[in-house]
Amino acid sequence: MTAMGIIFANIYDSSLGELTNKRTMASLPYGGRYRQIDFTLSNMVNSGIRHIGIISRFNYQSLMNHIGSGEEWDLELQEGGLEFLTPYSMSHNSSYRGKVEALHSALEALEYSSGEDYVVLADSGVLCNIDLGKVLEAHVASGKDLTVVTKAGIANGTKQLDLAIKLDKGGQIADLAVDYVATSEYLASMALFVISRELLVHHVRECMARNRYRFERDFLMRQFQAGNLSVNVYEFQGVALFNESTEEYFNNNLAIIGKEVRHNLFGGAHPIYTKVRDRVPSYYGEDCHVENCIVADGCVLEGNARHSVLFRQVTIGQGAMVEDSLIMNDTVVGEGCELKCVILDKDVVVRPGTKLIGTPNNPVIVKRGEQI
Amino acid sequence: MYFQKKRCIAMLLAGGQGSRLKVLTENTAKPAVPFGGKYRIIDFPLSNCVNSDIDTVGILTQYQPLELNEYIGNGQPWGLNKSHCCAQVLPPYARSKKSEWYKGTANAIYQNIGFIKRFDPAYVLILSGDHIYKMDYAAMIAFHEKTGADCTIAVRDVPLEEASRFGIMNTKPDGTIYEFEEKPKQPKSTNASMGIYVFNWKVLEQFLVADEENPDSENDFGKNIIPALLETGHKLMAYTFQGYWKDVGTIDSLWEANMDLLGKKPAFDIRGGERSRIYARNNALPSSYVDQDAKTVNCFIAEGSEIYGTVRHSIISTGCFVGENALVEDSVIMPGVTIETGAIVRHAIIGEGTRICRGAVVGGAYGPKEKRKISVTQKNAVVAENTVLLPGEML
Numbered sequence: 015m016t017a018m019g020i021i022f023a024n025i026y027d028s029s030l031g032e033l034t035n036k037r038t039m040a041s042l043p044y045g046g047r048y049r050q051i052d053f054t055l056s057n058m059v060n061s062g063i064r065h066i067g068i069i070s071r072f073n074y075q076s077l078m079n080h081i082g083s084g085e086e087w088d089l090e091l092q093e094g095g096l097e098f099l100t101p102y103s104m105s106h107n108s109s110y111r112g113k114v115e116a117l118h119s120a121l122e123a124l125e126y127s128s129g130e131d132y133v134v135l136a137d138s139g140v141l142c143n144i145d146l147g148k149v150l151e152a153h154v155a156s157g158k159d160l161t162v163v164t165k166a167g168i169a170n171g172t173k174q175l176d177l178a179i180k181l182d183k184g185g186q187i188a189d190l191a192v193d194y195v196a197t198s199e200y201l202a203s204m205a206l207f208v209i210s211r212e213l214l215v216h217h218v219r220e221c222m223a224r225n226r227y228r229f230e231r232d233f234l235m236r237q238f239q240a241g242n243l244s245v246n247v248y249e250f251q252g253v254a255l256f257n258e259s260t261e262e263y264f265n266n267n268l269a270i271i272g273k274e275v276r277h278n279l280f281g282g283a284h285p286i287y288t289k290v291r292d293r294v295p296s297y298y299g300e301d302c303h304v305e306n307c308i309v310a311d312g313c314v315l316e317g318n319a320r321h322s323v324l325f326r327q328v329t330i331g332q333g334a335m336v337e338d339s340l341i342m343n344d345t346v347v348g349e350g351c352e353l354k355c356v357i358l359d360k361d362v363v364v365r366p367g368t369k370l371i372g373t374p375n376n377p378v379i380v381k382r383g384e385q386i
Numbered sequence: 387m388y389f390q391k392k393r394c395i396a397m398l399l400a401g402g403q404g405s406r407l408k409v410l411t412e413n414t415a416k417p418a419v420p421f422g423g424k425y426r427i428i429d430f431p432l433s434n435c436v437n438s439d440i441d442t443v444g445i446l447t448q449y450q451p452l453e454l455n456e457y458i459g460n461g462q463p464w465g466l467n468k469s470h471c472c473a474q475v476l477p478p479y480a481r482s483k484k485s486e487w488y489k490g491t492a493n494a495i496y497q498n499i500g501f502i503k504r505f506d507p508a509y510v511l512i513l514s515g516d517h518i519y520k521m522d523y524a525a526m527i528a529f530h531e532k533t534g535a536d537c538t539i540a541v542r543d544v545p546l547e548e549a550s551r552f553g554i555m556n557t558k559p560d561g562t563i564y565e566f567e568e569k570p571k572q573p574k575s576t577n578a579s580m581g582i583y584v585f586n587w588k589v590l591e592q593f594l595v596a597d598e599e600n601p602d603s604e605n606d607f608g609k610n611i612i613p614a615l616l617e618t619g620h621k622l623m624a625y626t627f628q629g630y631w632k633d634v635g636t637i638d639s640l641w642e643a644n645m646d647l648l649g650k651k652p653a654f655d656i657r658g659g660e661r662s663r664i665y666a667r668n669n670a671l672p673s674s675y676v677d678q679d680a681k682t683v684n685c686f687i688a689e690g691s692e693i694y695g696t697v698r699h700s701i702i703s704t705g706c707f708v709g710e711n712a713l714v715e716d717s718v719i720m721p722g723v724t725i726e727t728g729a730i731v732r733h734a735i736i737g738e739g740t741r742i743c744r745g746a747v748v749g750g751a752y753g754p755k756e757k758r759k760i761s762v763t764q765k766n767a768v769v770a771e772n773t774v775l776l777p778g779e780m781l
Contacts, residue, residue: 046672276675294422294657296674298683307675311689
């Protein structure tokens, strides 16, 4: 039983606004030293998947720069390894409209792969540390056509889910809905699916022949309702963080300060790999006061930080106070600054004495490379 | 296989036992001893090579090579795994006629003449794997080329009262070496050898072969090769290096070199840009976590660590845990160490993977003028609950 992986790099780009202006959802920095795709890639590699295609439609320069040849994930292989499926490297020379269309453009990679039986489909908007080997086993044991990995407790009556599933008491699917603001008894799809390679290729062809290009709506729900597709629901028990809006992204970053989330994502036997940057350890100065923070490597902290995530090589000047904020790589917070509920993107310079105050629902965002 | 001709290759002597580091090198070669939170000593000469455009490095190992070999691997962390360059570990090996351990530094190079010849280099740079410094070897090689020397030796100015602990190069005003004295009682100058040599390969090869045939030789660069070159009228030049350099061969000097990284203006700035960065093998560890009640003052904390207690004037390496109400002061905590709730560690070097159990006390406090005694634990040691490891004591 072998599987290949397909990762969609651009899902939800538009709902993250300025943060995904110049990068894909997949290459969005997360948790101090990571990009969101590190979780998906590491989950696949940790589960023995050695052939992974990354489908991206635009803004993929930073993603390619991050992943390179895939050596940090041990994907620098003679056979299989990593494939970038970008619009111009595929048969289409324009961008795709939905995941089915994207898969259609990637049929070559799917059909001529080195004979894997299954395909694991994932995007990089949901962060978790999951044993995909178990999901594959459960899929095979279920005898169903497709497995969707779900999470309880995400549906809350206000958040719109791409795919929501309600089970009856016997564990059978009672309702399956797409683009749906579901109530809390629904399970949320983690946009993580297992299907046999042959069946996927077949359905992608059938869908595209009828100009149906959306995975959840046009393929999964339609075929399920028509009785042409049996669906197995796998309920994931670990922590799953859905980063589908700026607000979620902001709060889910701060969430790893909590022990449970942090240990669930990073504490187990399966490490999350990322690109090595060879930065020195972080330096804490004579007068700094840092509490309740996640701190990546290479920081120089002369000032104060509370309940914040400090990414690689962040500088915080003397007397500054950073609170409830995300400070991304190489950003400099000047002396005496006061920041609360702020997302500073990479390479930002905040001049000494600046005051920036946002709210948890509406953090202040400073774009990459800006000086304020 | 095709070997590209190289202008200069480096040979890194990494076989030393480092017995003065005592328990820290019981099961590890000195160059593999952790340093500065996420590095090992060998990262410094290796990174210097890479930063000086030297892309072929032979690493001579002998004592406890397992960990070192594993660490170097294919040289990927230093970018030395490409088709035109390499980091090649060279242990002693059995030959058809005779096989033997490396008898001395010169013999180690002699036994690998075959390796060097494959690259047909003009120059060979000899390095040792137990010094902490950043140096542009390219500048030294350019100096060597410009002066037309047969051998150039890097030297640094040491205080006169310490000069008798070093190999001293006595030079003419133009830097030409006319005399070499190993640990002189009455030093004539203060140019101490740093154990870094650039040789014209043709000359070195000839002298290595001759030295090997001399049964009375100790087969050592300092004791035999350099004096032999001087005797035969070869041109030896001293190349003065002014940056930070520390031989971390003793517990005290290893502790001091780690402490030299700290402060707003550190004695040794480990940070660096493009050509002064130190590269290391990185493990997949998350960012570190600093708790609400933690205090972190004047310290380096590497990735994967969780800090709940107080850390002052110390180095916390990758993957360490400092529990609630624990105190770490003036100490070097090597990777993977657990310091449990309420434990106190002062003036200590804590070996990799050590567990300091609840309420244990390691080391002591000193005034600025008092003589420090550093407590040391070896790899994977356990300091039991509520026990004491006295100042200067080793476990």
